Amino acid sequence: MKIEEQKELISGFKHLELVANQVVEGFISGMHKSPFHGFSAEFAEHKIYNAGESTKHIDWKLFAKTDRLYTKRYEEETNLRCHLIIDNSSSMHYPKLVSDQFFYESKIGFSVLASAVLMNLLKKQRDAVGLSVFSDQYEYYAPEKGSDRHHRMILSKLEDLLENPKQAKTTDTIKYLHQIAEKMHRRSLIILFTDMFQHENEEALFNALQHLKHNKHKVVLFHVVDNKTELNFDFDNAPRKFIDLETGEEVNIYADNVKEMYEKNVAASFKKLALTCAQNKIKYVPVSVGDNFEKILTTYLVEKQSFG
Numbered sequence: 103m104k105i106e107e108q109k110e111l112i113s114g115f116k117h118l119e120l121v122a123n124q125v126v127e128g129f130i131s132g133m134h135k136s137p138f139h140g141f142s143a144e145f146a147e148h149k150i151y152n153a154g155e156s157t158k159h160i161d162w163k164l165f166a167k168t169d170r171l172y173t174k175r176y177e178e179e180t181n182l183r184c185h186l187i188i189d190n191s192s193s194m195h196y197p198k199l200v201s202d203q204f205f206y207e208s209k210i211g212f213s214v215l216a217s218a219v220l221m222n223l224l225k226k227q228r229d230a231v232g233l234s235v236f237s238d239q240y241e242y243y244a245p246e247k248g249s250d251r252h253h254r255m256i257l258s259k260l261e262d263l264l265e266n267p268k269q270a271k272t273t274d275t276i277k278y279l280h281q282i283a284e285k286m287h288r289r290s291l292i293i294l295f296t297d298m299f300q301h302e303n304e305e306a307l308f309n310a311l312q313h314l315k316h317n318k319h320k321v322v323l324f325h326v327v328d329n330k331t332e333l334n335f336d337f338d339n340a341p342r343k344f345i346d347l348e349t350g351e352e353v354n355i356y357a358d359n360v361k362e363m364y365e366k367n368v369a370a371s372f373k374k375l376a377l378t379c380a381q382n383k384i385k386y387v388p389v390s391v392g393d394n395f396e397k398i399l400t401t402y403l404v405e406k407q408s409f410g
Contacts, residue, residue, distance in 0.1 A: 118261050122218035126226070129399050149173055149181070182229040182406055183246040183288055186217045189296035190237040190263055191273035197328055197391070204392075205264055209326045212391045213295035214260045216324065216398045220293065223399065225253055232290075233259065236278035243282075246290060276303065279310035286319055291409055293322045293402070297332075298375060311384055322385040322405055324398065325375070329390035333372070335364045 151160055151171035159173040188194075194210040205211040217233070224231045225248070232246035233256045242259055244252070275296065286292065292314050314321050330336045337357035345352050372388065379386035387401050 118215070118218050118264075119222070119257050121215060122222040125215075125219045125395050126222045126399070129396060181227065182224070182409060183232070183290040184220070184224055184229060185232040185234065185246055185282075185286060185290050185292045186220065187234045187236070187279075187282060187292065187294040187296075188213050188217060188263070189273065189275065189294075190235050190241060191299075192237075193297055193299045194326070195267050197331065207392045209297055209328065209391055210263060210267070212389070212393075213324070213326055214263055216295065216389075216395055217293075218257060218260055219395050219398060220402055221253060221256065223402065224248075231256065234278075234282045234285075235259070235263065236275070236282070237273050240278050240281055243285065245285075246288070276306050276310045279307075280313055283310070283313040283316060286314070286317065289318050291320050291322070291402075291405060293324065295324045295326055297326050304374075304378070308378055308382055311379075312382055315382075315384070320385070320405060320409055322387065322401060323379060324401075325372070325386065325388045327388065327390055333365070333368055333390075335361045335368075337361075 149172065151157075151173050155173065161172050164170075164172050188210075190210065194208075194213065196209055197207070199205065199208055199211075206215040221231050228248060230246040230248040231253070233242065233244045234240070235242040244256055244259070279294075294314075311321060311323070327333055335357060339356050339358040341354060341356055343352055343354050376386045376388075385401065385405060387397065389397060
């Protein structure tokens with residue numbers, strides 16, 4: 103779905119669950135054009151039959167329609183456990199939105215809606231989902247479950263992140279990633295949304311990310327940024343005051359004076375981050391606020407297929 107169409111779609115809804123459902127339904131309707139054409143709208147009730155499995159639950163009526171073998175699924179089946187992690191530090195509440203912008207055009211809004219979208223897909227597939235939120239403290243933890251009540255509880259927390267932002271919060275990403283890793287006992291797909299602006303000690307950070315991978319967990323890092331200003335430093339050359347959202351530190355500069363050096367250093371930093379993730383077998387996916395969610399959903403489907 104094109105981002106313009108998605109904006110029009112999202113603008114008509116305020117409830118996070120409804121918004122997420124519209125995004126997922128739009129994605130699924132377009133899947134016949136994608137590499138996931140076999141992943142049909144009936145996936146909520148069926149799974150592909152694998153040779154050697156019992157033939158007891160094969161849906162022969164669906165076989166007659168599709169010429170493919172599917173087995174019926176049941177409520178208690180859970181193929182995947184997924185744990186979502188959201189960085190809720192003050193830098194994630196950038197950019198500050200004006201009245202005509204959509205809530206997902208800030209980093210926290212994008213991460214919240216992306217999480218709700220993934221939850222919607224997980225729910226359709228009868229998979230279990232959990233959530234951790236951290237900033238200057240380990241704010242929230244919910245273990246992986248698949249019940250409707252559990253989903254509603256997590257959605258309520260996600261909405262709370264949008265409605266009640268806290269100001270001037272620093273974060274110790276390394277400390278809380280280790281704490282989250284200690285809670286992950288059963289093999290899971292772990293998905294982290296963060297802007298990665300707190301990693302002064304890169305070695306310690308990747309030790310923490312590696313800790314998330316213990317017990318054969320799979321880790322996906324969605325690196326959330328505002329490409330326009332944080333990657334491309336797209337400002338006019340009027341004198342500006344830049345304020346660190348976490349420390350309150352201020353600096354007055356003309357953007358043109360630092361633009362070239364800034365963009366060069368940021369590009370090098372992002373490239374190093376991507377390389378280090380690849381070396382550590384962590385799936386690294388850069389995403390920008392205001393993007394559509396196709397990259398998020400496609401990444402999830404690819405990682406789930408290879409989870410096995």
